[in-house]
Amino acid sequence: MSVRPSISEQVSKRPLRLYVVIVAFYGLLLAWWIYFFASLDDRLAERMRLAGAPLGESQRQALEKAGEETMRMLMFEGGFLGLLVLVSVFFVMRSVERETTLARRQRNFVSAVTHELRSPLASARLYLDSILMGRTDEAKTGRYLKHAREDLDRLGDMVEDILLTRRMSDRKVEVETQVVDLAQQTESEMERLRTLHATHGITLELKTSGPTFAALDLIAFSQILDNLVSNAVKYGGESGPVELAVESASGRSVLTVRDHGPGLGGADPKMLVEPFVRGGDEQVRTSPGVGLGLYIVREFVQAHGGKLSLEDELSGGGTRVSVSFPAVSQQMRDGMGSEASA
């Protein structure tokens, strides 16, 4: 990985400094012009007096009137130009900020991906090296092979996520939906999720309140559920159960995943759903991952016409992540199970 994101930050600062100098110079020039024209008639009158032909009252008034007109013109033109400059300053600042965010995201990406890809690669390689060098007995060989396989699975998942993110940023995400009961669908995935997170000693609870229909792409939904539950386990699994709930609210079908961890810790929920953004400092890693989970969830949810929201749970701590899907009409519900368009 030879990306050096700090360079783009260094580069972006130099033209910015030059730009600020040019804008400041323009401001000074404008101020000088205004001063120059404002004092023009006084200076003209002074010169005429020195030349021995002082201006009469009517001539002076005419001169002042002409001066005022020039000033008005100057204020209008100067003001308009000033406004243009301010607008350009706004756009330049915005693009610099975007570039800085991008650079930070890229740095996070390099840091997270470096760790996430190299660590399982390193352990898989050491497990296999140990076996190949004859340093294991039969029981250990079995365990090492199983662990190496898990490392490769983790690598594979990571690569898939990165490729999926790449595709998502390249073109619109398309989903093939069918009308299902969100509560039932979630219930049917619970067994798999419980097995998946069994090693962490995590309790997964699901609360439903009767059938709640939504048009879902089942493969995409499975990944949405996976990512949300993994996040909840990662960030709050040790502090209490991960609670899932499915309900209808304001004409939408809503799935909520809540953990009892430390919450968002002041991180901006809008930023956390951007790709390669994770809460906290990448150097001090509290959890595995590269920061793609919520981004993938958001893209999938939006492709369903749904919404993703993150918030700190006010009572009892933790984070509450909700995905809501549009309500499904009676007609579509009647044709449940058949193809429908989102």
Added chain:
Amino acid sequence: MTGERLMVVEDEAHLAEVIADNLKLEGWAVDVIANGEQALNAIRDCPPDLVLLDVMLPGMDGFTVCETLRAEQCHVPILFLTAKSGRDDRVHGLQLGGDDYLGKPFDLEELILRVRAILRRGEWYRAPSSAGNALVLGEVSIDFSTFMVTRTDDSVELSQKETMILRCLAEQAGAVVSRAEIVKHVWGYDAFPTLRTIDNFIVRLRRLIEPDPRNPRYIHTVRGTGYRLTP
């Protein structure tokens, strides 16, 4: 080569397991800790013979752990094991006082060889020096066991690396010691990024030892080769 106690600080359970298993097979006792802060406390309580330290860790990153230990004059040997293996990261890790740096993924044999090399250097360092345990240069005396430089009016503590460089020169007093030889003794084969960095250590040593650092009386530069200590 047995009996040494090593500490593996690694938050990836699989990696910690396979590293610890293999080090144990070599006859070393191994503790595994998954958190930077806990590792720091454990090292303070009872320093092992070598710490294999990851950089990206929960609690406190490995660089900070190393920096903190060195600031507290804890000279436990540290081998960084990390996914961050760019040149800048390696230089940073070694400048903070790391003894060696190995980028993930690494070779099992290489890991074991590097661990052995660091432990061997530790043994060389702990063994009584052929130059004796202290070195007297005019009004300055250097104690290799306490790292203390005592001058007429004050005393200063040297870093472990500075002490090792000085001892390396003292053991061959009067003879020219090449920069590469110093690197080999003090850091071990290819760990150190540049031989020129030795010069920086020498500059600091001269400031502490020489009556006039600009006209050195004891540590002489031998142009294009290395250094010579004349007691």
